[in-house]
Structure formats: C-alpha cells, structure tokens
Amino acid sequence: MSRIPILDLNAQYRVIRDEAIAAFDRIAESCGFAQGPAAKQFEDEFAAWCGVKECVGVNSGTSALHLALHCLDIGPGDEVITVPMTFIATAWAIYYVGAKPVFVDIDPARRTLDPAKLEAAITPRTKAIIPVHLYGQIADMDPILEIAKRHGIPVIEDAAQAHGATYKGRRAGQLGVMGCFSFYPGKNLGAFGEGGALVTNDEAFAKRARQLRSHAQSERYYHDELGYNYRMDSIQGAMLSLKLKHLDAWNAARARHAKRYAELLADLPVTLPKEFPDSQSVWHCYVIESDRRDHLRQKLAEAGIESGLHYPLPLHLQKACAALGYKKGDFPVSERLGEHCLSLPMFAELTDEQLQRIASALRQALADG
DSSP, rough: OBBBOOHHHHHHHHHHHHHHHHHHHHHHTTOOSSSHHHHHHHHEEEEEEETEEEEESSHHHHHHHHHHHHHEEEEEEETEEEEEEEETTTHHHHHHTTTTEEEOOOOOOTTTBGGGGGGGOOOOTEEOOOOOOOOGGGOOOHHHHHHHHHHOOOBEHHHHHHHHOOOEEEEETTSSEEEEEEOOTTTOOSSSOOOOEEEESSSSHEEEHHHBBBEEEEETEEEEEOOOOOOOOOOHHHHHHHHHHHHHHHHHHHHHHHHHHHHHTTTSSBOOOOOOEEEEEEOSSSEEEEHHHHHHHHHHTTTOOBBOOOOOOOGGGSSSGGGOOTTTSSSSOOOOOOEEEEEEOOOTOOHHHHHHHHHHHHHHHHHHO
16 A cells, blocks of 8 residues: 655656656756746745735745844844744754843644733833744734734734635735744745745835845945845746746645545544634645544654644754753643644645545554553
8 A cells, every 4th residue: 555645845846847857958958046036026926926016035934024023123132932832943043143032832723822911921122923823724913913012012914824725805925014924845835945034014124124134235245234145046936937827726626625534534532723704724634633643643754744843842842942941831732732733735636546545544543552
C-alpha cells in the first residue's frame, strides 16, 4: 500500500510542471535574477489578490516580520505582544529589532490570540501586537483591533499560514497596519525555495520596507540607514505568480478535505478543529487533539501515513526564550495544544480513498489497547 505523505508537493508540481519549466527558462534568458520584473509582477498580483495597495516581496516570512517591526521603529526597551503557540520565527523578528516578546495565551477553540487575555499584557512599553493566524485560521481580529486602537498600538498580522483566509469578508493581510506572509515550500502558496511578503495599505511603510530589503538604498549605492539583503529572487516571484493562479482552487480543495475529515472522524474520541461563521480557514494544517497523540502518530506511521506536530513545545518553554522568565503553567491552553496536537495529511490533491484510509487507521489505533 502506498505511503500517504503529510504534504505531497510532487503531486502539485505535476499540475504546473510545463508552466514552471517555461517560467524558469524566461528568467534564465532574461538574466534578471534578483528582485527583477518577475518579482515585481508577483508583488502586483499578490497585492491585488489580498485586496491591499502594496506588496513588498522578500526572501522569507521571517524577514517580512522583521521589516514590519522596523517600519514601526520598534527597538530596544520596547515590548511586542504575540502568542507562544506559533513557529519561533514570530519571536525571532521581535528579538531581531532588540525588543522583548510578551506572550498571551490562545483561545482553545480558534487556537489564536485570546482577546480576553490581551489587555492585561499591555504596558506603556507595548509598541505592537502580532496575532498569529495559526493553521490557516484568522484570529478573532475585531476585539483585538478595538483593544489596540484604544491603546494606540499598531497590529501586525502574522499571516504566514493564512494565504486567502477570510474574517468577516476581509482577507488576511487587510486587517492590520501590515500583514506578513511566508512562501516556504510547504505553505498553501509555496515558493520553489524561500520567500515572503509584507502587504499593507500604507505607502510609507511599503516604501521603507522596499529600501530596507535592498541594503536601505534610497538610490543605487546611497544608504540611508542600516539595511538588509532581503530581496526576493525573480525565480521565486515567477513561480509564485504561476501558483497564485491556482491558489483559490487549491484552498477550496483543502476546505472540502477538512469537511470530509469532520464527517469521517466525527464519532472518534478526538478533538477536531472548529469552524466559525465569521471566518473561512484555508486549512494550512488539519490539527486534531488527543491525549493519545503519540500512540496515534506511531500507529499512523506503521500504516504508512505521515503526520506532524505543529507545535509540540510552545515558545515560552523553548531554551532560546528562557531569559523571558516564563515557566510551565503560564500559558496552559498553548501547553495543552502542544501536548495533544497531531497534524493529519492536508493538501489539495488528497483523494477520498486516502482520507478514508487515514480515518480507518485512526479508528483502529484508538481501538487498540
């Protein structure tokens, strides 16, 4: 019986192979490799797709977050609020500007920043709030934005896993002063390597981010401040433009698979991800929760089914964040999710036969001792 991967990029590539080869040839023949016309074309297309005025392509989602904080002039002595249940890149960007990450626990249903716990974390040093749209689900943004507005604090969306997700009719990237995306290959919109983008409706932020990503050049060989080499490769821009044409259909397929998972797993003693009437997830990950998580993962592997852990150790318990002084028990909802989370295969090309096989393997695993 064939193996079921957690993500099948080969299946995706087969759909776009001829177009991808042609796009690569165009870039190679033009010799415009770094932040060339293909990257600019993608920026224009992605801004329009997100429903914003500006897109600044960069070399990773981490770089996008870093530049967003720079655009707000955040630095040493400042604090930035985010969640401990996220990939560590969210915290890296805060550290990179010399600021201090301040964590707020997640809501157990959305698995995103809990607005009810936000205000207590705000201090006079709080200079930004970064909600993370985890697993493709947008955070409950209206109460977050209302609290932020009351305190005069800008909100940056970490939309690294939420390409096309909506909240009350608005797409990820439209809700904060800036939105930051990753195009790591495994994302819903993934490059053929690394990539990222900062989107915004603020032309001044976009202008500064464009300068910072290219060694802070106001014009060629004139550098106004400390800058970075965060430019997007033209090949990545071309491949992302190609994939962007398919993304709505791919996201729709993921949504169908999530619905089918919910049908197949409804009677099992596991916690399934929830859907919300105000939002549409893009199902970057399909994450169930079980107190027998490790047993289930082992049995799935024995059945030839890959699974993942997103994320087993929240940031406040990471060695790299030890100086922040947090301890186990400080963020119980994040900790519980880390201990119980199990990501099942999720990609557009999944077949119903594969979904049924995954469900049957889980059912059998739960029936075992």
